[in-house]
Amino acid sequence: xxxxxxxxxxxxxxxxxxxxxxxxxxxxxxxxxxxxxxxxxxxxxxxxxxxxxxxxxxxxxxxxxxxxxxxxxxxxxxxxxxxxxxxxxxxxxxxxxxxxxxxxxxxxxxxxxxxxxxxxxxxxxxxxxxxxxxxxxxxxxxxxxxxxxxxxxxxxxxxxxxxxxxxxxxxxxxxxxxxxxxxxxxxxxxxxxxxxxxxxxxxxxxxxxxxxxxxxxxxxxxxxxxxxxxxxxxxxxxxxxxxxxxxxxxxxxxxxxxxxxxxxxxxxxxxxxxxxxxxx
Amino acid sequence: xxxxxxxxxxxxxxxxxxxxxxxxxxxxxxxxxxxxxxxxxxxxxxxxxxxxxxxxxxxxxxxxxxxxxxxxxxxxxxxxxxxxxxxxxxxxxxxxxxxxxxxxxxxxxxxxxxxxxxxxxxxxxxxxxxxxxxxxxxxxxxxxxxxxxxxxxxxxxxxxxxxxxxxxxxxxxxxxxxxxxxxxxxxxxxxxxxxxxxxxxxxxxxxxxxxxxxxxxxxxxxxxxxxxxxxxxxxxxxxxxxxxxxxxxxxxxxxxxxxxxxxxxxxxxxxxxxxxxxxxxxxxxxxxxxxxxxxxxxxx
Numbered sequence: 001x002x003x004x005x006x007x008x009x010x011x012x013x014x015x016x017x018x019x020x021x022x023x024x025x026x027x028x029x030x031x032x033x034x035x036x037x038x039x040x041x042x043x044x045x046x047x048x049x050x051x052x053x054x055x056x057x058x059x060x061x062x063x064x065x066x067x068x069x070x071x072x073x074x075x076x077x078x079x080x081x082x083x084x085x086x087x088x089x090x091x092x093x094x095x096x097x098x099x100x101x102x103x104x105x106x107x108x109x110x111x112x113x114x115x116x117x118x119x120x121x122x123x124x125x126x127x128x129x130x131x132x133x134x135x136x137x138x139x140x141x142x143x144x145x146x147x148x149x150x151x152x153x154x155x156x157x158x159x160x161x162x163x164x165x166x167x168x169x170x171x172x173x174x175x176x177x178x179x180x181x182x183x184x185x186x187x188x189x190x191x192x193x194x195x196x197x198x199x200x201x202x203x204x205x206x207x208x209x210x211x212x213x214x215x216x217x218x219x220x221x222x223x224x225x226x227x228x229x230x231x232x233x234x235x236x237x238x239x240x241x242x243x244x245x246x247x248x249x250x251x252x253x254x255x256x257x258x259x260x261x262x263x264x265x266x267x268x269x270x271x272x273x274x275x276x277x278x279x280x
Numbered sequence: 281x282x283x284x285x286x287x288x289x290x291x292x293x294x295x296x297x298x299x300x301x302x303x304x305x306x307x308x309x310x311x312x313x314x315x316x317x318x319x320x321x322x323x324x325x326x327x328x329x330x331x332x333x334x335x336x337x338x339x340x341x342x343x344x345x346x347x348x349x350x351x352x353x354x355x356x357x358x359x360x361x362x363x364x365x366x367x368x369x370x371x372x373x374x375x376x377x378x379x380x381x382x383x384x385x386x387x388x389x390x391x392x393x394x395x396x397x398x399x400x401x402x403x404x405x406x407x408x409x410x411x412x413x414x415x416x417x418x419x420x421x422x423x424x425x426x427x428x429x430x431x432x433x434x435x436x437x438x439x440x441x442x443x444x445x446x447x448x449x450x451x452x453x454x455x456x457x458x459x460x461x462x463x464x465x466x467x468x469x470x471x472x473x474x475x476x477x478x479x480x481x482x483x484x485x486x487x488x489x490x491x492x493x494x495x496x497x498x499x500x501x502x503x504x505x506x507x508x509x510x511x512x513x514x515x516x517x518x519x520x521x522x523x524x525x526x527x528x529x530x531x532x533x534x535x536x537x538x539x540x541x542x543x544x545x546x547x548x549x550x551x552x553x554x555x556x557x558x559x560x561x562x563x564x565x566x567x568x569x570x571x572x573x574x575x576x577x578x579x580x
Contacts, residue, residue: 016374016385019389020385020389022448023389023391023448026448027395030403033406041412042412045412045413046414046417087299091299092297092300094296095293095297099293100290101286101293101294102286103287107297107301110304110309114308116565116566116569117308117312117562118505118509118561119509120509120533121530121533121562122312122558123533123534124315124318124533124537124538124551124554124555125310125311125312125314125315125318127538128314129314133306144303147303148303148304148306148308151303155300180293181296184296209397209398209399211396211397211512211515212511212515212534215538216534216538219538227399229398231398232398232515242406244412247402247406251400251402254399255399258396259391261394262391270390273390273453273456274459
C-alpha cells in the first residue's frame with residue numbers, strides 16, 4: 001500500500017513542480033533580463049544569470065523612462081483609493097447593518113444589481129462625467145473613479161463581518177451616551193480589523209494593478225500615468241528594436257512592491273481572495 | 281411613525297451612507313443611462329453630438345469585426361472555463377490532501393494572481409517574441425518545433441497564446457476559491473464514506489464533488505463574467521491583432537472610445553459607436569448571467 005502510494009505520488013510531484021516552475025519562470029526571467037545588457041539578451045535570452053548585474057538599467061528606466069513619476073503616481077493613487085474605500089464603505093456597511101431607515105432596502109437591491117453591471121462597458125460615460133467635473137487634470141479623477149468601482153465588493157465583505165459583531169456592544173455604548181458616529185468609530189471599527197485588512201489588500205491589488213481606467217484617463221496626460229500604463233507607453237516608444245533590459249527593469253519596478261507585500265502578508269492575500277468568492 | 285419622520289430620525293444613518301451614495305449614483309448608475317443615450321448618437325467626444333437613432337445598432341449587427349471579437353471573447357470564456365477551472369479544481373483537490381510541501385505549492389501557484397496582468401503581459405511578449413524569445417528556444421531544445429514561430433504575430437496562434445498567459449495568471453485565484461470550498465465540507469462525511477468502504481476515488485466522486493457544487497456554481501459565474509470583460513492582457517499583448525485575430529469586445533470598444541493604442545479602427549474617436557459596443561457587452565453578460573442563474577436553480 002505504502003509503495004503503491006509513493007508510486008502514484010511521484011508523477012504528481014513532477015506535475016506540481018513543473019507548474020511551479022511555469023509560475024515562477026516569467027518573474028525570474030524578468031529580473032534576470034532587467035540586469036543584462038541588450039547584446040547579452042540577443043546572444044542568449046535563456047541565460048538566467050547575467051555576466052555582471054547591470055544595475056544602471058534601473059537608474060535609466062527610473063529617470064529617462066519616467067518611472068520615477070509613474071511610481072509616485074501609482075503610490076498616491078493606491079494610497080488614496082485605499083483610505084477612501086475603507087472609510088466610505090465601512091461607514092455604509094455600518095449604517096446598513098446597525099440601523100433601520102427608509103430606503104435601506106433600495107440601497108441593498110441597488111448594490112446587488114451593480115454586481116452584474118460590467119464597469120468596463122460604461123468607461124466612456126465615466127470618462128466624460130469625470131471630465132465635466134474637472135477631475136481629469138489631476139490624479140483625483142482616477143482616484144475617485146477607482147474608489148467608486150471597488151465599493152460594492154468592499155461593502156459586501158465588511159457588512160458580512162459587521163453582522164458577526166454582537167449588537168449588545170452597541171447597546172452598551174448607547175447607554176453610556178455614545179452617538180451613532182462614536183459607536184462606529186470607537187466600538188465597531190476597532191473590532192473589524194481583520195476584514196478591514198482583507199479589504200485593504202484587495203483594494204491595494206486592484207488599484208496598483210489597474211490598467212484600463214488609468215489608460216483611458218491619461219491618454220492625453222502622460223504625466224499622470226501609473227506604472228502599468230507607463231510601462232505600456234514605454235514599450236510602444238521603442239519602434240522596432242525593443243530594449244528588453246530596460247523594459248524588464250520597468251516591469252520589475254511595477255511588480256516587486258506587490259510581490260514583496262504578498263510574501264510578507266500571504267495569509268491575508270489568500271484569505272481575502274477566498275472571501276470574495278464565498279461571501280457573495 | 282410616518283416615513284418622513286423616520287427618515288428625519290435617522291439622519292445620521294443617511295450621513296454615513298452619503299459618500300458611498302454620491303459615488304454610486306455619479307459613477308455607477310448615471311453612466312448606465314448615459315451609455316444608453318450615447319448609443320443613439322454620433323459623437324467624436326469633442327464636437328456637437330448628433331442623434332442618429334438606431335444607426336449604431338444597425339451598424340453593430342453588420343460589423344464583421346464586432347462578431348469576430350464576440351466570437352473570440354466566447355472562445356476566451358470557454359477556454360478559461362474548461363481548462364483553467366478543471367486545472368484549478370485538480371490543484372485544489374491535490375493540495376488539500378496530506379501532501380508534503382502543499383503550503384509551498386499553494387503559495388507559488390497563487391503568486392501570479394498578485395501581479396499586474398498588463399505588466400506581466402509585456403514580460404510575456406518578450407518571452408514569446410520570435411527571435412530573442414525564450415519560449416521558442418525551449419520548445420526547440422525539447423524538439424517540439426523545428427523553426428522559430430511568431431506566437432503573437434500569427435493569426436492562428438495569437439488568441440490561444442493570450443489565453444495561455446491568462447490561465448497562468450488566474451489559475452491560482454480559482455484554486456484558492458476551490459480550496460475554500462473544499463475546506464467547508466464537513467469531515468464527518470468522509471468518515472461516513474470510509475466506514476461504508478469508499479476508496480479515495482469514490483470519496484472524490486460521491487462526497488467532494490457533490491458538496492462542492494454550490495460553490496462551484498459561484499466560481500463558474502465569477503469566471504464567466506470576469507472573462508467576458510477581459511481587456512488588459514489582450515490590449516497589451518496583441519492589441520487585438522494581427523488583423524483582429526485576437527480582438528475581444530472590450531478592446532474593440534476601447535479603440536472606438538478613445539482612439540488610443542494602435543489606431544487600427546479609427547483615428548478620430550467614435551464614442552457613440554463605442555457606447556453601442558458597450559451595450560452589446562452589457563446584453564451578452566446579462567444573457568449569460570440569466571442562463572447561469574436559471575441553471576443554478578434547476579441544479580438545486
